Amino acid sequence: MAKQLPDVGSGAAVPPPRRSRIVLAEITRQDTRAERTRTELAQQTQVGEALVRGLVRAQLALALRLSLVVAIGLGGLPWLFAIAPSLGRTTVAGVNLPWLLLGVASFPFLIAVGWAYVRLAERNEQDFTDLVQRPER
Amino acid sequence: MGNDFVVPAIVAVTLVTVGIGFYGLRLARTTSDFLVASRAISPTWNAAAIGGEYLSAASFLGIAGLVLKYGVDVLWYPVGFAAGYLALLLFVAAPLRRSGAFTLPDFCELRLGSRRLRILATAFVIFIGWLYLVPQLQGAGLTLATVAGSPYPLGALLVAAVVTANVALGGMRAITFVQAFQYWLKLTALAVPVIFLALQWQADGRPAVTPPDGPTFRAATTVVVEHRATLTLPDGDIREVRPGDELTFAAGDPVPAVSGAATDANDWLLPSAAGADDRGLFATYSLILATFLGTMGLPHVLVRFYTNPDGAAARRTTLVVLALVGVFYLLPTLYGVLGRIYTPQLLLSGQTDAVVVLLPGAALGDGLVGRLLAALVAAGAFAAFLSTSSGLLTSVAGVISTDVLGRGSVRGFRLATVIAGGVPAVLALHVSGLDVSQVVGLAFAVAASSFCPLLVLGIWWRGLTDVGAAAGVVVGGGAAIGAVLVTVLGPPLSGWPATLIAQPAAWTVPLAFTVMVAVSMATRRRAPADIAATMLRLHTPEALRMQ
Numbered sequence: 001m002a003k004q005l006p007d008v009g010s011g012a013a014v015p016p017p018r019r020s021r022i023v024l025a026e027i028t029r030q031d032t033r034a035e036r037t038r039t040e041l042a043q044q045t046q047v048g049e050a051l052v053r054g055l056v057r058a059q060l061a062l063a064l065r066l067s068l069v070v071a072i073g074l075g076g077l078p079w080l081f082a083i084a085p086s087l088g089r090t091t092v093a094g095v096n097l098p099w100l101l102l103g104v105a106s107f108p109f110l111i112a113v114g115w116a117y118v119r120l121a122e123r124n125e126q127d128f129t130d131l132v133q134r135p136e137r
Numbered sequence: 138m139g140n141d142f143v144v145p146a147i148v149a150v151t152l153v154t155v156g157i158g159f160y161g162l163r164l165a166r167t168t169s170d171f172l173v174a175s176r177a178i179s180p181t182w183n184a185a186a187i188g189g190e191y192l193s194a195a196s197f198l199g200i201a202g203l204v205l206k207y208g209v210d211v212l213w214y215p216v217g218f219a220a221g222y223l224a225l226l227l228f229v230a231a232p233l234r235r236s237g238a239f240t241l242p243d244f245c246e247l248r249l250g251s252r253r254l255r256i257l258a259t260a261f262v263i264f265i266g267w268l269y270l271v272p273q274l275q276g277a278g279l280t281l282a283t284v285a286g287s288p289y290p291l292g293a294l295l296v297a298a299v300v301t302a303n304v305a306l307g308g309m310r311a312i313t314f315v316q317a318f319q320y321w322l323k324l325t326a327l328a329v330p331v332i333f334l335a336l337q338w339q340a341d342g343r344p345a346v347t348p349p350d351g352p353t354f355r356a357a358t359t360v361v362v363e364h365r366a367t368l369t370l371p372d373g374d375i376r377e378v379r380p381g382d383e384l385t386f387a388a389g390d391p392v393p394a395v396s397g398a399a400t401d402a403n404d405w406l407l408p409s410a411a412g413a414d415d416r417g418l419f420a421t422y423s424l425i426l427a428t429f430l431g432t433m434g435l436p437h438v439l440v441r442f443y444t445n446p447d448g449a450a451a452r453r454t455t456l457v458v459l460a461l462v463g464v465f466y467l468l469p470t471l472y473g474v475l476g477r478i479y480t481p482q483l484l485l486s487g488q489t490d491a492v493v494v495l496l497p498g499a500a501l502g503d504g505l506v507g508r509l510l511a512a513l514v515a516a517g518a519f520a521a522f523l524s525t526s527s528g529l530l531t532s533v534a535g536v537i538s539t540d541v542l543g544r545g546s547v548r549g550f551r552l553a554t555v556i557a558g559g560v561p562a563v564l565a566l567h568v569s570g571l572d573v574s575q576v577v578g579l580a581f582a583v584a585a586s587s588f589c590p591l592l593v594l595g596i597w598w599r600g601l602t603d604v605g606a607a608a609g610v611v612v613g614g615g616a617a618i619g620a621v622l623v624t625v626l627g628p629p630l631s632g633w634p635a636t637l638i639a640q641p642a643a644w645t646v647p648l649a650f651t652v653m654v655a656v657s658m659a660t661r662r663r664a665p666a667d668i669a670a671t672m673l674r675l676h677t678p679e680a681l682r683m684q
Binding site: 048049052053055056059060063066067070074075078079081082085088089096098099102103104106107108110111113114115117118121122125128129132 | 209212213215216219220222223224226227228231406407408418421422425449452453455456459460463464466467470597669672673676677678680681
């Protein structure tokens with residue numbers, strides 16, 4: 001994402017407006033429901049608080065689930081090699097299995113988990129943004 | 138040695154690093170220039186820069202040396218060094234960027250609003266930074282001693298002096314391009330020679346890595362012993378050797394078994410088995426925990442995240458870093474394995490960390506190709522020392538100048554740099570006997586037992602209090618530091634105490650988390666009042682930010 005962000009704090013979600021006469025009442029009328037939710041977020045109302053809590057919980061659950069995948073997928077290996085020594089003697093293309101699993105296969109595995117996390121975390125954030133901007137409650 | 142390409146290659150890398158640093162300095166003079174410039178940089182460039190800073194002497198030299206010495210069990214080092222970035226990605230990257238914290242002490246103050254916690258965090262940043270700098274200088278001393286025949290202290294002090302001067306005068310600071318360049322240099326310096334080494338191995342008739350009769354010398358070799366060891370000769374004789382002893386072997390002679398190293402083919406080739414040695418399994422899990430969770434607490438890693446424009450970019454950058462270091466870590470293992478065939482004498486001399494530097498010459502001979510590749514590897518190794526130590530020194534000097542000396546002036550920063558560079562230089566002279574990767578492993582253990590719980594709980598748990606955080610850092614991190622000090626200074630241990638002290642993370646990390654949670658719950662009323670605003674800031678996309 002190479003887009004240049006404006007200074008933090010200005011409303012980045014608002015597209016550049018067409019040149020027109022500005023009447024304050026008109027601005028407040030646009031997008032009122034979305035504005036209200038954003039204000040709720042900023043002012044720490046209970047609704048806003050609940051929304052943020054939901055997002056944090058979703059992101060944490062995602063991170064924990066994926067670390068569980070790694071904990072089992074990689075963390076299980078030393079234990080597996082220890083209880084099943086014959087696995088260590090198995091060779092694939094002349095190389096012992098532990099060397100292949102640790103020295104080669106673990107890296108694409110880690111990258112795949114990371115890729116999945118980035119996708120899913122961004123989806124969580126998108127859901128949250130949609131909820132805030134179009135609160136059909 | 139007689140390789141006339143090595144020293145020019147090292148000098149060239151150093152000059153290019155210093156040169157680009159100073160050239161870039163003219164373009165970006167202030168911190169804000171640096172930040173604005175960085176924001177125009179794509180995640181790929183930024184990630185290459187992070188990778189360039191991260192891949193240290195431990196990655197470049199240490200892993201291959203450990204693989205040569207210990208075999209499959211130490212493959213957890215490269216896996217853990219890469220997986221650390223996954224943990225960083227899952228738990229820290231985006232929220233940390235959104236917090237706006239530039240250093241770990243900044244994060245403490247932002248999240249918990251405590252000056253005292255900030256001071257404590259500063260002390261840990263300095264300790265971890267120094268602990269991590271020592272093996273970089275050690276690696277430099279070792280490499281220069283190996284390729285140019287200089288005494289060990291000369292190389293360590295030389296790199297310390299170059300890096301300190303460079304950082305103090307402002308070069309290297311914030312220059313993404315230098316770091317990115319060094320990533321690609323390091324990757325090339327391992328990847329190109331390994332192709333030639335593999336071809337040579339083919340041409341030699343694919344000699345077995347673990348021949349049934351044990352390793353043998355391929356050529357007549359004279360070994361000068363560097364560390365005291367006990368050798369078991371093939372005829373069963375046991376012989377004590379001391380530093381300075383010379384041993385001569387003819388081509389085809391078997392390599393004697395060395396105490397401490399896995400000379401026996403099965404020890405080296407196969408993972409440690411259950412029952413016989415539970416301590417091996419414990420040490421493995423401890424290492425996994427330290428490296429997986431320690432990366433996020435390294436001072437020089439964190440600073441770079443601030444250069445991402447927003448949380449989403451921080452996430453994508455981390456993913457690219459993970460891919461870049463993952464590609465790199467495929468290579469050192471191959472050097473360690475081929476070192477078993479071509480440089481078994483390193484097992485005897487105790488200089489296993491030199492395998493990467495010596496292997497091209499040993500396998501390919503003294504021809505032009507062999508000498509050029511040896512020079513390329515040496516250049517890559519120096520890129521590793523320079524980039525990592527510069528990044529570390531910048532971070533440590535930064536916190537010393539702002540939090541200890543208390544003045545933000547350029548002069549204060551320069552003074553801080555001299556302090557920050559001098560201490561590890563002195564330490565490096567006294568720990569030459571330790572494996573480069575082992576010292577780095579201890580630095581990871583301290584980071585995993587102090588900053589990892591602080592960051593993870595601080596980002597995800599509303600209940601964290603300043604007292605709880607401080608207690609967890611003091612108890613967990615303190616225990617890990619104690620283990621480090623006993624390892625480096627204390628008497629040699631054996632049995633379980635030795636394992637618990639040498640690989641402390643498996644008990645210090647849970648300890649730190651437990652203490653942090655328990656004390657926070659006991660001091661619940663001290664939880665910051667603005668926690669809801671902080672959580673909003675850490676976790677919501679920037680586009681929604683209403684400040």
